[in-house]
Amino acid sequence: MMDRRRLLAAAAAGGALAAIGPVRALASATETQDASAAFNALMDRIAQEMLLSNPETLTMLGMDRGPMADARFKLADRSKAKVEADKAKFIAGMKDMAAIDRDALPAKEQVYHDSLSFFGETAMQGYAFPYGGGMYPSPYTISQLGGSYRQIPDFLDSQHRIEAADDAEAYLARLSDFARSLDDERERMQIDYAAGAVPPDFVIDRTLTQMEAITGTAAAQSVMTQSIARRTAEKNIPGDWATRAEAILTDAVYPAIQRQAEALKAVRAGATHDAGVWRLPDGEAYYRYGLKYYTTSSLSPDEVHQMGLEQVAEISARADALLKAQGMTQGSVGERIAAIGVDPRFVYPNTDEAKEELLQELNVQMAAMQARLPDYFGRLPKSPCEIKRVPKAIEAGAPGGYYQAPALDGSRPGAYYINLRDTAEWPKWMLPTLTYHEATPGHHHQIALQMEQPDTPLLMKVMGFSAYSEGWGLYSEQLADEMGVYENDPFGQVGYLQSLMFRAARLVADSGLHHKRWSREQAIRYMVDVLGDKESTIATEIERYCVWPGQASSYKVGHTTWVKLRENAKKRLGSRFDIKGFHDTGLALGGVPLTVLERTMNAWTPV
Template identity: 80%
Template sequence: MDRRRLLQSFAAGAALMALPAGRVFAQAGSGTPTAAFHALLDKIAQEMILSDPETLTMLGMDRGPKADARFKLSDRSQAKIDADKAQFIEGMKAVKAIDKAQLPPTEQTYYDSLEFFGDTVMEGYDFPYGGGMFPSPYTVSQLGGSYQQIPDFLDSQHRIEAADDADAYLSRLSDFAKGLDAERERMLADFAAGAVPPDFVIDRTLTQMAAITGTAPADSVMSQSLARRTAEKNIAGDWAARAQAILTADVYPAIQRQADALQSVRAGATHDGGVWRLPGGEDYYRFGLKYFTTSSMTPDEVHQMGLDQVAEISARADVLLKAQGMTQGTVGERIAALGKDSRFVYPNTDEAKDELIQELNSQMVAIMARMPEYFGRLPKSPCDIKRVPKAIEAGAPGGYYLSPALDGSRPGAYYINLRDTAEWPKWTLPTLTYHEAVPGHHFQIALQMEKPDTPLLMKVMGFSAYSEGWGLYAEQLADEIGAYENDPFGQIGYLQSLMFRAARLVVDSGLHHKRWSREQGIRYMVDTLGDQESSIATEVERYCVWPGQASSYKVGHTTWVRLREEAKARLGSRFDIKGFHDRGLDLGGVPLTVLEREMRAWAP
């Protein structure tokens, strides 16, 4: 899931911020509590989701009455953030003014999800950096900032069907430069508050910025995308030259100004990656854990869970490795040797990378054919498989999912980072497909968005522990239904994936709570997992930027599995796997506390 879905969930939750509480509640107050609550949800959607131009495009809703949204990007200024914060506080008052006890069960689920999000964000507002809405203390990093998001957003999500779409693209390109400068001002405020990124984050970010500005405007994805797609639609005009002019005069200089701001603090930046070093940093990590895991687990509990699960999964992997004649060395050393085996490594060429993606598509088709046995409801939207854009692959995660458009105009997609095929031995690929696509994120997110008679806000609301926990549960389900029956190395890859997420618990809490160094985190994961150091380095650097997020996967997975086993024990022969899956996914994105309550009610 990673960056894009997190950002979409952020946008959905942030919708609360635009709510003028008194006016909305007054409008709804004369009806029933249910009517008042639905009016509140509708107003939230109208005020934020349907007024934010990038969110409208992400959802495929920037047509018809909302067509003007295509000409703008989101406002990234501090003034907008301050205004949103004030409205958020009022919005939470409106939510809490509704008597939850008077709501039907479905609406109580919505209420609890909104309340949890709101209460957690309010905790984030206590810190002088990070904005409060999303637990990352840095406005711009290797994973965050418009320089990193907008080029791909314009290429993959801004539709071009006619000349006015191309004009809108150019308008957004100009707006891009304004957003970059607004972020630079916020970066400087972060620095003044004591939130300077660690030196390796600055270096990785500068490398990615240089990859953009070091590319000739004529060769930039931002100009080539417009040129290619207008040509495909036979839209007359010198669109490429116009885009290049904006890049040269506005966008590249604005990116360079951000780079200069980062460079100005590079000499004094620390090498420590944990947020413990920031003002109030230990509390900030607890905020991140609560936000992402939607639990009350302490950093020490997270760390111990990781150590325990790494040991348990490692023992299972040891048995499989020995069955393949691999008996010498630690589990990590044997997996490392397996990863270097030429039988399993694609050549690092574009042709081989195309072949790799074709194989992923074949795997997805094969597993999809089994899904009617385990789900009563299947997504209508298809799922594409794409490469992470080359311009951002150096610092981007290994894989992530992009949700479909609400109107069906764009399918779901999962992206795989192919900067180096050595990072993806063939035996690791099926598990990635099951996690990101079928029956993982694509099932969970597409079904949530396609659910009928659901308020818009609840179609796009999300929580990392629920979503990422489901992604890992999907990996386990694939194993349980026999996806690796004739693929012992693929099953080893599945166990390595589980162990990888368990190791994240150890390293996330190690960095931010136990004050591990970046190198200590990398060495632990390389030794434990046998992964390529290059891929592990970007993983550990990601944890430094998103404190707590890496822990959401295994906390969520452990909850999903525990709830299923509890339901089996209570229901016995009456347990229905389709029913369990359909009920769990029908809830949509919810905190784990809500998931536990609802699934226990399903299996009393």
Template identity: 70%
Template sequence: MIDRRRLMFTAAAGAALAASGQALAQDAPAAPAGDAAGQLNALMDRIFKEMLLDSPETLTSLGFDKGPNAAMKSRLDDRSQAKVEADKVKFRQAMTDLSAIDRAALPAASAVHYDTLKYFGDTVVSGYDFPYGGGFFPSPYTVSQLSGAYQSIPDFLDSQHSIETAEDAEAYLSRLEAFGPALDQETERVRADFAAGAVPPDFIIAKTLQQMGAITGAEPASLTLVDSIRRRTAEKAIPGDWAARAEAIVNAGVLPALNRQADVFKAAQPTAVHDAGAWRLPDGDAYYDFGLRYFTTTNMTGDEVHEMGLAQVAELTARADELLKAEGMTQGSVGERIAAMSKDQRFIYPNTDEAKEELLGKLNEQIVAMEARLPQYFGRIPKSPVEVRRVPKAIEAGAPGGYYNSPALDGSRPGYYYINLRDTAEWPSWTLPTLTYHEATPGHHHQIALQQENADTPMLMKILGFSAYTEGWGLYAEQLADEMGAYEDDAWGRIGYLQSLMFRAARLVVDSGLHAKRWSREQGIRYMVDTLGDQESAVTTEVERYCVWPGQASSYKVGHTKWVELRENARRDLGDKFDIRAFHDTGLNAGGVPLTVLERVIGDWKATVA
């Protein structure tokens, strides 16, 4: 449900808050406190403050750990089970208060906000019934190869905690002191998960222990936890033996706590099973239904997701086969031929800084060319520009392949989409246009910037995101780019676009295969290798991700399918009255909403046009 892009938050929202210094309630549209709209706005402000900003780490991520909140910069989040339970009490109360608001008395825009918050709340609260996992994000495992303080805090301290002064450096050390207790808090929750029957599969335990071992087995002085403060205090010429102090804290508190956590996993390893899916957990089938409901914002079953995936993989594979044959590639399966394209030197930029600059220039050219086409398809176009940037060399080795950062709400910073150029062989040229259209325009930047720039939207709704809506739009944008003529003279780029959709369709099959069809990990890996032609090592990482986040991988293509379905139904129902620009503006003006709410919004729009 919550878009993984910053888990409901954006740096832009934080920059705006920090810059304004105003009470959050002032960011909401004005309404009399006594009427239904005023009550809803007040509730959304309260949720934003109580549930989202009750987190020192979030305040830092938002750039809001200054002024009256400066003391929070020395703390980490409370990860105890008691805090989890207290948050549940707060959120249940918020949903009770929401139910007391008269929806029928709300204007249309406020009704959309109400329905969005109610769907979110009802779904989150339904997850409270399971005695494992916890928090707002459906994963049965508090700690895994993808989650846990051991994984997130080193990166958080390095990339989010700013160091400009000696006080900032002291705050860093205070947070480092808190890291060990945070690990111990999570270790207690891991024990509770295990006692409730949520022990990860053996291969997840092995991967998790491998990653923990990379920390506990390294020289402490070489760890990011130590090197980050050494490097950054030196850059700012802040006097003091910061690295030695950090290393002492790591040795005395962090590493012992991480070893204690690893010991819990090691004790569970001999009896852990190899079964990959959530079905093997207590009420596991219901948990997968919860994950699908949360991430896809639909009531689709695992069987329905599986059938959708198989049908779409077949359809997309047939289309790709035709295009490949037209380019003279006739031998082998579609997956094998696409794999051959990935290795074809015609499509590989030299792995030099000069060639990488050329690649970035090409991507920015694609954005400019696409922006010229936008007025034919959109009435509202973002004011904020978007730029392509290279992931900084200092972090590219461990950074993801690409990601998007939102623009500042006050217009002081454009949107950026970062591409990791550690090795240009990872980005054959035929993959790049689709990546640009997905991440930048008309994809994530276009959608998210418009959501942020909507002056009538309360702050909570500017940053609340739903994976099916946002990632579904990203895939829809890929299709729209093709329909807009972006690949008229680029047959290889069109194959890359189809390969992107095939990858997301295969996710439907494997996610539901693991959790609803009781596939093994190996069966999921083999399906993706055979279907897509990807390397087994890369596919393994993908499949293991699906194992610990049931339902998340299905959100992309389910969302894309719904956007297309709503458009084509509107085209059919409205006939000559259908306006593609009005359809896009209506869907995007809603902001990040569940698909059920998007369907209602489009239905209301059709009724006004017909």
């Protein structure tokens, strides 16, 4: 998965584009010029208001140097007042865009207009709900997956650059600002509670566990103290940085995290165990909004559920045939996959040394894949991709793997994170597919190319839609199989099929939780039985779906669309079909809704 919500809060967006209006006369050169100038000015304005005014985003993009160097000393404003001010600016921007003649724009800018309209229309649907308050569907300001308590420590460690003394001073200023962020979020989550959006008891418990992992670590040993101590030493920057960081943590940050924890504990006794958002005010409508936002489709919850059941059955039959070819004939597909999941041949010891060995093997797999890419792509990203462990402080509730985009200026590479809390969750036959999804030719390949696209407005370099990007990540897994990477690795191919089946089962579990009112335990049991995964792994996944309603469905909806478009192109073009052309055309769009992708690819393959 991608971790890109920080960029315009647009890890994904959804909904259906407004229908294209009736055919009209071609715009004159003057009309085109005027519309284009107005639209580009609007995109620049939105980028300034929503991206360049956020100091964390500037750091993430590598833009916190030169005239914007003061951004290094601040964190984003997370107050309710700022959230409401941003909403007002965004709504004003969408009204101004509605006044621009979309049909008078050049073709490339029509894609931008459609994508931004799509995002704006759907995000504003979310504004109608009295809880959550962000620009993507998550009803809880603080959870095991949301909140500065889990984001800022890693942000400071992995993205805040320390090259000189003023960078270290900026680090400490941000560390002091961290306490304000925590208190602002505490006020917002209490507004959620008053509106009826208290997280389920198990989400509160998981969140408290992660908070206690932070505050239960001596301030001197915290990653936030160790990071500045290590990096100033590496750069020979004199100063007692560790002692100063330790004091800020002790006096300000830890107490603020504890205040958040106390606010969670105050509602824990009355929290329900019901998992889905159906129990919230207008909860069924909230789930439909989440599905629309994340899948960029008009699929109903029942259609999503049925799609999942059908695809689980189809992929399971393919895995069954592979397992039988390896002499494994007894038990369900899930039971047989579970058996190879604990086979000592495939399990790394749960030690730090073995975890380092695992990371090294992932790098070998990524390098081998990169050597194959020129046969399938005309454009390759310039930015490299690193493979890292999920920080130990948040690994208990974090997903199994996720991707972090590179800096625009090339100062920081892309990174894919793997959760190594327990190596038993990652038998060797599962690992290649994760690498192809998160790194290359998956998320890193797609997102780095988007950010490196020349002559593209900043807003379009960072806007993302989950169905497009996660669909591409899953398509990349299929492409790797088609490249022949599993030619002599049948168990690796089982891992690939299990990954596909995992995403199909997500359709069932996501709609089961939020529409069919499944319990957390019912959803866990369904996925464990189907997939053969460890219950601890699946429990973390199910709890993730509970706080991001609809997001889990974006993968397979997007993948199905990418595959359908490729097969349609093959039928239309026959011997003229070029896999490089298909990939380069689809990826040149950047992050777009599926409707925009479909329209573009159908135009590339006219009947």
